[in-house]
Amino acid sequence: MDSLELIRGLARPSPSKIVLLVIDGLGGLPYPKTGKTELETANTPNLDKLAAAGICGLIDPISPGITPGSTPGHLALFGYDPVKFNIGRGVVEAMGIDFELKSGDVAARGNFCTVDEKGLITDRRAGRISTEKCAELCQLLKGLVIDGVKLSVLPVREHRFVIVFQGKGLAPDVSDSDPQQLGVAPKAVSALNAKAKTMATVANRFVEQAKIILAKRQPANMLLLRGFSQRPHLPTMSEIYKLKPAAIAAYPMYRGLAKLVGMQVLNTGATIAEEMTTLKENFNAYDFFFLHIKKTDSAGEDGDFERKVKLIEEADNSLPVLTSLNPDVLMVTGDHSTPATLKGHSWHPLPCVLNSRWCRPDRVGGFSETACILGGLGHFPATQIMPLAMAHALKLAKFGA
Amino acid sequence: MDSLELIRGLARPSPSKIVLLVIDGLGGLPYPKTGKTELETANTPNLDKLAAAGICGLIDPISPGITPGSTPGHLALFGYDPVKFNIGRGVVEAMGIDFELKSGDVAARGNFCTVDEKGLITDRRAGRISTEKCAELCQLLKGLVIDGVKLSVLPVREHRFVIVFQGKGLAPDVSDSDPQQLGVAPKAVSALNAKAKTMATVANRFVEQAKIILAKRQPANMLLLRGFSQRPHLPTMSEIYKLKPAAIAAYPMYRGLAKLVGMQVLNTGATIAEEMTTLKENFNAYDFFFLHIKKTDSAGEDGDFERKVKLIEEADNSLPVLTSLNPDVLMVTGDHSTPATLKGHSWHPLPCVLNSRWCRPDRVGGFSETACILGGLGHFPATQIMPLAMAHALKLAKFGA
Numbered sequence: 166m167d168s169l170e171l172i173r174g175l176a177r178p179s180p181s182k183i184v185l186l187v188i189d190g191l192g193g194l195p196y197p198k199t200g201k202t203e204l205e206t207a208n209t210p211n212l213d214k215l216a217a218a219g220i221c222g223l224i225d226p227i228s229p230g231i232t233p234g235s236t237p238g239h240l241a242l243f244g245y246d247p248v249k250f251n252i253g254r255g256v257v258e259a260m261g262i263d264f265e266l267k268s269g270d271v272a273a274r275g276n277f278c279t280v281d282e283k284g285l286i287t288d289r290r291a292g293r294i295s296t297e298k299c300a301e302l303c304q305l306l307k308g309l310v311i312d313g314v315k316l317s318v319l320p321v322r323e324h325r326f327v328i329v330f331q332g333k334g335l336a337p338d339v340s341d342s343d344p345q346q347l348g349v350a351p352k353a354v355s356a357l358n359a360k361a362k363t364m365a366t367v368a369n370r371f372v373e374q375a376k377i378i379l380a381k382r383q384p385a386n387m388l389l390l391r392g393f394s395q396r397p398h399l400p401t402m403s404e405i406y407k408l409k410p411a412a413i414a415a416y417p418m419y420r421g422l423a424k425l426v427g428m429q430v431l432n433t434g435a436t437i438a439e440e441m442t443t444l445k446e447n448f449n450a451y452d453f454f455f456l457h458i459k460k461t462d463s464a465g466e467d468g469d470f471e472r473k474v475k476l477i478e479e480a481d482n483s484l485p486v487l488t489s490l491n492p493d494v495l496m497v498t499g500d501h502s503t504p505a506t507l508k509g510h511s512w513h514p515l516p517c518v519l520n521s522r523w524c525r526p527d528r529v530g531g532f533s534e535t536a537c538i539l540g541g542l543g544h545f546p547a548t549q550i551m552p553l554a555m556a557h558a559l560k561l562a563k564f565g566a
Numbered sequence: 567m568d569s570l571e572l573i574r575g576l577a578r579p580s581p582s583k584i585v586l587l588v589i590d591g592l593g594g595l596p597y598p599k600t601g602k603t604e605l606e607t608a609n610t611p612n613l614d615k616l617a618a619a620g621i622c623g624l625i626d627p628i629s630p631g632i633t634p635g636s637t638p639g640h641l642a643l644f645g646y647d648p649v650k651f652n653i654g655r656g657v658v659e660a661m662g663i664d665f666e667l668k669s670g671d672v673a674a675r676g677n678f679c680t681v682d683e684k685g686l687i688t689d690r691r692a693g694r695i696s697t698e699k700c701a702e703l704c705q706l707l708k709g710l711v712i713d714g715v716k717l718s719v720l721p722v723r724e725h726r727f728v729i730v731f732q733g734k735g736l737a738p739d740v741s742d743s744d745p746q747q748l749g750v751a752p753k754a755v756s757a758l759n760a761k762a763k764t765m766a767t768v769a770n771r772f773v774e775q776a777k778i779i780l781a782k783r784q785p786a787n788m789l790l791l792r793g794f795s796q797r798p799h800l801p802t803m804s805e806i807y808k809l810k811p812a813a814i815a816a817y818p819m820y821r822g823l824a825k826l827v828g829m830q831v832l833n834t835g836a837t838i839a840e841e842m843t844t845l846k847e848n849f850n851a852y853d854f855f856f857l858h859i860k861k862t863d864s865a866g867e868d869g870d871f872e873r874k875v876k877l878i879e880e881a882d883n884s885l886p887v888l889t890s891l892n893p894d895v896l897m898v899t900g901d902h903s904t905p906a907t908l909k910g911h912s913w914h915p916l917p918c919v920l921n922s923r924w925c926r927p928d929r930v931g932g933f934s935e936t937a938c939i940l941g942g943l944g945h946f947p948a949t950q951i952m953p954l955a956m957a958h959a960l961k962l963a964k965f966g967a
Contacts, residue, residue: 168629171649175632525595525603525914527939541936543945545630552631556913563911564628565635565648566658566793 169244169405172552172561178407181493181558184444184454185550187242188480189235190462192502192515192534196470203461203470203505204516205533207477211484212518212532215497219520221529222542224550226501232512235462236422238500243426243455244406244551245399252425253337253394258327260421262319266396271335271364274392275318275326276343277302277385284350284387289343290324291385299326302385305378314367328371328390336361336395342372343389351389364393401427402453406555411450413443414457423455437479441486448490456487465503466510473505494558495520496550497532514544521557570645570806573953573962579808582894582959585845585855586951588643589881590636591863591904593916593935597871604862604871604906605917606934608878612885613919613933616898620921622930623943625951627902633913636863637823639901644827644856645807645952646800653826654738654795659728661822663720667797672736672765675793676719676727677744678703678786685751685788690744691725692786700727703786706779715768729791731768737761737796743773744790752790765794802828803854807956812851814844815858824856838880842887849891857888866904867911874906895922895958897951898933915945922958 193202226233226241227248236257237247255272266272277299279288294302300320309316314332321327338357344350351372356365368390379386402410404427412423415435423430429451433443437458444454458480464473488495498517501510516537518529527541538544542553555561594603627634627642628649637658638648656673667673678700680689695703701721710717715733722728739762743752752773757766769791780787803811805828813824816836824831830852834844838859845855859881865874889896899918902911917938928942939945943954956962 171629171632523595523908523912525935526601528936539940541624541939542630543624543939545945549630552629553913554631556631556633561631561633561913563633563635565638565652566655 168246168548168552169400171564172244172555173400173405175561175564176405176407176555177560177562179558179560180452181560182448182452183408183494183554183558184456184487184492184496185242185554186456186458186487186495186497187239188458188461188477188497188499190465190501190503190510191477191499192504192511192513193465193473194504194506194511194513196506202534203465203473204477205535207474207481209477209481209532211481211488212497213530215488215495215520216518216532216536217530218526219518220524220527220542221516221518221532221537221540223514223534223537223540223544224498224517224547225514225544226547228546230512232510233501234510235418235500239419239422241547242498242500242550243402244548245426246548250397250399252397254392255327255394256396257418258321258325258392259329260425261418262321262327263417263421264319264327264329265424266329267331268396269335271330271337271393271395273328273368273390273394275328276389277324277326278387278389279384280350280387286344286347286349286351286387288384289345289347289389293323294385296320296322298385299324302379302382306375309371309374311367311370312363316371324385330364330367334363336364337393339365339368339393341391342368343391351387354390368393396425399426403427406453406551406560408453409451410453410455411447412455412457413440414455414459415440416457416459419457419459428455437483441483445486445490462503465505466508468505468508470505493521494554496554498550517542517550519553519557523557523559569647569949569953570801572965573645573956574801574806576962576965577806577808577956578961578963580959580961581853582961583849583853584809584895584955584959585857585888585893585897586643586955587857587859587888587896587898588640589859589862589878589898589900591866591902591911592878592900593903593905593912593914594866594874595905595907595912595914597907603935604866604874605878606936608875608882610878610882610933612882612889613898614931616889616896616921617919617933617937618931619927620919621925621928621943622917622919622933622938622941624915624935624938624941624945625899625918625948626915626945627948629947631913633911634902635911636819636901640820640823642948643899643901643951644803645949646827647949651798651800653798655793656728656738656795657797658819659722659726659793660730661826662819663722663728664818664822665720665728665730666825667730668732669797670736672731672738672794672796674729674769674791674795676729677790678725678727679788679790680785681751681788687745687748687750687752687788689785690746690748690790694724695786697721697723699786700725703780703783707776710772710775712768712771713764717772725786729772731765735764737765738794740766740769740794742792742794743769744792752788755791769794797826800827804828807854807952807961809854810852811854811856812848813856813858814841815856815860816841817858817860820858820860829856838884842884846887846891863904866906867909869906869909871906895920895955897955899951918943918951920954920958924958924960
């Protein structure tokens, strides 16, 4: 039986409250001179206190060696098998600009690109045109309707845009037009099954029209599409866990993802302190909170070890607001590692701490990657975070007699 | 491939002997004043010696966060996936009173209850009537035959009874009559598929007759049925492991469960010392022994920390009888945690120790939840206990060339 189905059968509503604090990209790698990771370098008395009183462990977002994108990293934390519930790139990009996809819509990720006089690609990113330029080009492609299908072309950042197709009989099972290499022409979009024929036809006709409209817009004289996808049918967290869940996240993509799993997305300011205030103000109205801190990941992506350390310290510093609310279960972890030395997401497992009246404390005395190796939760898949949180909140019935 | 099928293909008979000592509800939580669990509080020199010489670990009976009933907890220890082989409540209750179900019989759990003049339930447990009263009521319902189906109504404890239906064409796929709430009438039993029509008809006719018979027996003037189920078809331990297995257990439910997986159930006294004597007397006749100590769990359920500590010490004290028999493999663990502070089964993982000439000892020096975190077996599912025991007893052939 699927683990979600097992939990769905056992979950019971109760007044107890769970907070899942996600410090994005939390895990790191040692700074060569000190041998300490970002988290180990940061001064984190509050997280250390949680670790000393609670039970710790290491989580793998997907499985050992696999580096997750932000979407699968979070889905795993919410208990969804991120390989089974793989969300397409088009959908992820649409969530990233806060575009609310309806069931049946198809979204694709787009790049403006440069082609030569023979139509062969010379730059897949059109020299990374500015976001303003991108918005201007999207404006040119606005309002198209092809075979009754409504198209929305929306700027993202630099050369990147999202295209959303809205109409009847669309299926996302089509190939990319982006060949992901130079010196060749963009490919025709082709249907991968009979249901996707309309989608392929409309996409190809759009590309033809765009080619004409963009012809004199060097370097952005063409476009490439990939990751055609639809909003997936995920069972909501309320259905599975019988929770009334709320999300506190400043970045659109995480807000979109939280909506996809049925969370109420709360209005919040973007700083950690503002997010904590939002938690405090809404604490009575929900029984599950996903609280997302983004900037740690961005610092890791930028390779800025010092800034990531500072941001971890800022998160730690704001923790007393949260702990003073006395949630029945508090879990702190991340969605993946983003070591500053690697300047990107990585596969390294993440430290995780669970605090609850009903946890069995281990001997871990501080919160760090190294200390958590010896934690009582062991080394486990991130999809088990939610079953553990639910159990410690006494929200799961006994299995079997 | 199913793990049982893998083992079935590799298992080889041999003279070596395995003892699996199950201390029911072994795992605990810290007593607030001392920070030590029941097992950590108990003086257990013999278990500590085993841990120091052997290899330790932590097991999850089902999966992290899931609290098991006794049946799935034990099935996992015997190597059966407890979610796949989910045994119904009726069957578990029948095992609990030593009623031997035949293939084709259907058993259900019953409650005597109280209904008002409109037939609405006012007490699902009929004021918890005495076991004697329950036996008297069961006597009134004795000997019924409905549509050729023979009914046996047997007292369990207080308001609880078991009903067994014996006849042709019975299937257990029917809904409960117990609505599990007050202020409503008992529900009609309905067939969940075509095969279960006879079962539903017979159950409803029984309820009608019982209603008349019990009408003036206030507070037990009605009954509720749930958990209709049949003896499952489990491959036996002899088939899978090529073992000649014996069970030493004083409580009927565990004896019934041992029979279900094909163990020979030995006659034994109920104390730990008497169970050890039974083991000694039968040691030559079998090559696998499941030895079950029940009272630790009961003490945990009662919230009696001190009594659970004493019972663990009593088990420890009797251990030399067992170790002096020099089994080739000795494993000591539990079927689930039952922390006295929680007064019930819990999801917390259990300590486990394996002793064998062929184990690779770790650095764990004593037997406790905390010490086992660092054990060489790691943190693993309880279904791997049997493959490990079989391997260390040199009863498994090499897989592949």
